[in-house]
Amino acid sequence: MSAPGLHPLWRPYTQMKSAAPPLEAVATRGSRIVLADGCELIDGIASWWTAVHGYNHPHIAAAVADQLGRMPHVMFGGLTHAPAERLAQRLTALLPGALNHVFFTDSGSVAVEVALKMAVQLWLNRGETGRTRVLAFRGGYHGDTMGAMSACDPEEGMHRRFGAYLPTQVFCDLPRDAERSAALDATLARHRHELAAVIVEPLVQGAGGMLTHPPEVLATVARLARRHGLPLIADEIFTGFARTGTLFACEQAEIVPDILCLSKALTGGTLALAATVATTEIFSAFWSDDPAAALMHGPTFMANPLACAAANASLDLFETEPRRAQAAAIAARLEAGLRPLARLAGVRDVRVLGAIGAVQFAQAPDLAALKSRLVARGVWVRPFGDILYLTPALTVPDDDLDRLIAAVAAETEAIAAALA
Numbered sequence: 123m124s125a126p127g128l129h130p131l132w133r134p135y136t137q138m139k140s141a142a143p144p145l146e147a148v149a150t151r152g153s154r155i156v157l158a159d160g161c162e163l164i165d166g167i168a169s170w171w172t173a174v175h176g177y178n179h180p181h182i183a184a185a186v187a188d189q190l191g192r193m194p195h196v197m198f199g200g201l202t203h204a205p206a207e208r209l210a211q212r213l214t215a216l217l218p219g220a221l222n223h224v225f226f227t228d229s230g231s232v233a234v235e236v237a238l239k240m241a242v243q244l245w246l247n248r249g250e251t252g253r254t255r256v257l258a259f260r261g262g263y264h265g266d267t268m269g270a271m272s273a274c275d276p277e278e279g280m281h282r283r284f285g286a287y288l289p290t291q292v293f294c295d296l297p298r299d300a301e302r303s304a305a306l307d308a309t310l311a312r313h314r315h316e317l318a319a320v321i322v323e324p325l326v327q328g329a330g331g332m333l334t335h336p337p338e339v340l341a342t343v344a345r346l347a348r349r350h351g352l353p354l355i356a357d358e359i360f361t362g363f364a365r366t367g368t369l370f371a372c373e374q375a376e377i378v379p380d381i382l383c384l385s386k387a388l389t390g391g392t393l394a395l396a397a398t399v400a401t402t403e404i405f406s407a408f409w410s411d412d413p414a415a416a417l418m419h420g421p422t423f424m425a426n427p428l429a430c431a432a433a434n435a436s437l438d439l440f441e442t443e444p445r446r447a448q449a450a451a452i453a454a455r456l457e458a459g460l461r462p463l464a465r466l467a468g469v470r471d472v473r474v475l476g477a478i479g480a481v482q483f484a485q486a487p488d489l490a491a492l493k494s495r496l497v498a499r500g501v502w503v504r505p506f507g508d509i510l511y512l513t514p515a516l517t518v519p520d521d522d523l524d525r526l527i528a529a530v531a532a533e534t535e536a537i538a539a540a541l542a
């Protein structure tokens with residue numbers, strides 16, 4: 123391996139000394155990534171679940187090019203602009219209930235930080251001190267910044283390593299049965315005086331391992347949060363924009379959270395943008411003549427016009443192209459292709475929800491070897507932990523999807539054969 127001094131680029135979650143060098147991408151189109159050596163990979167994960175319309179959609183490209191010529195960026199303190207105004211209006215119209223007030227940031231983690239700060243400051247503005255913790259769920263993932271990290275699964279590696287640095291939150295299992303519902307109820311009762319909010323990933327805990335739960339479980343979370351007078355934060359950063367089949371996952375449980383976070387697919391996978399959306403009830407707690415009661419946050423690149431133009435164009439595509447039907451068709455194909463793998467040795471579970479399909483192994487496989495075999499099969503699929511999963515673009519052509527499913531099936535069969 124080359125010396126440390128030869129690596130100007132420090133890569134994400136990567137042991138720089140021993141990890142295989144990254145592949146160089148030179149172009150994208152549709153559901154394909156083109157590499158410097160001319161190889162084309164079928165993308166099975168849509169660049170961390172962002173590129174819902176596939177890559178290089180001409181409608182988004184045109185909107186961004188147009189905005190680039192007019193005004194790529196302008197500060198958001200004291201100024202506003204049409205792309206942000208329009209996007210806020212459209213998001214609030216699409217979201218359920220009174221989720222009417224949008225705060226833009228530039229990454230999912232920061233959208234979660236803002237949601238947590240909103241919840242904490244909400245109580246301070248109401249004159250109630252001491253509510254500085256959140257209740258979060260085991261298996262959850264909410265981002266890599268400090269507050270977001272503190273709400274991630276408490277056993278997971280990053281949390282264990284940084285434990286002493288992080289605020290300590292209150293953790294529960296998702297209320298998947300009567301016993302765990304009672305435990306959640308009791309924990310909320312015991313801690314409610316110090317809790318500011320409950321935070322949950324609706325229907326699927328993504329980075330925690332594609333752990334799905336039925337809408338009734340989410341409805342129970344919402345009901346118990348309400349019973350104890352706590353705002354519910356729905357982290358829809360992964361699930362938002364039709365990934366689970368409905369535009370937002372919360373719709374399937376017919377709940378309206380008090381605060382909702384969006385990012386990943388918000389700009390159709392083109393530019394960094396995130397939104398924290400609050401109900402009028404939450405917003406009202408900040409509505410005052412007291413400057414100190416204002417929401418104390420404001421990133422430099424807040425509501426970047428290019429990113430807002432991309433997001434508006436992405437919303438156009440949800441109106442004009444059949445993304446929900448495409449998600450349902452992908453779900454059916456994933457179900458047919460992946461479900462039979464559940465019978466194989468070494469497979470613990472197969473989960474399909476909307477355009478998400480995951481195979482969970484009984485034991486974590488050799489990830490480095492598995493990743494390079496997948497590339498050799500011409501697919502870009504990134505297993506993590508004990509999970510091999512597909513979250514393709516909603517526009518993925520059937521034959522590309524079939525090749526992705528075939529690659530996952532072949533690797534799962536190879537793992538089963540090695541156990542026999």
Ligand SMILES: *Cc1c(COP(=O)(O)O)cnc(C)c1O
Pocket residue numbers: 229230231232234263264265266323328329357358359360385386
């Ligand atoms: C990806 C993700 C985040 C963090 O978003 P970043 O843009 O990576 O900071 C937070 N919550 C969920 C559910 C996510 O999937």
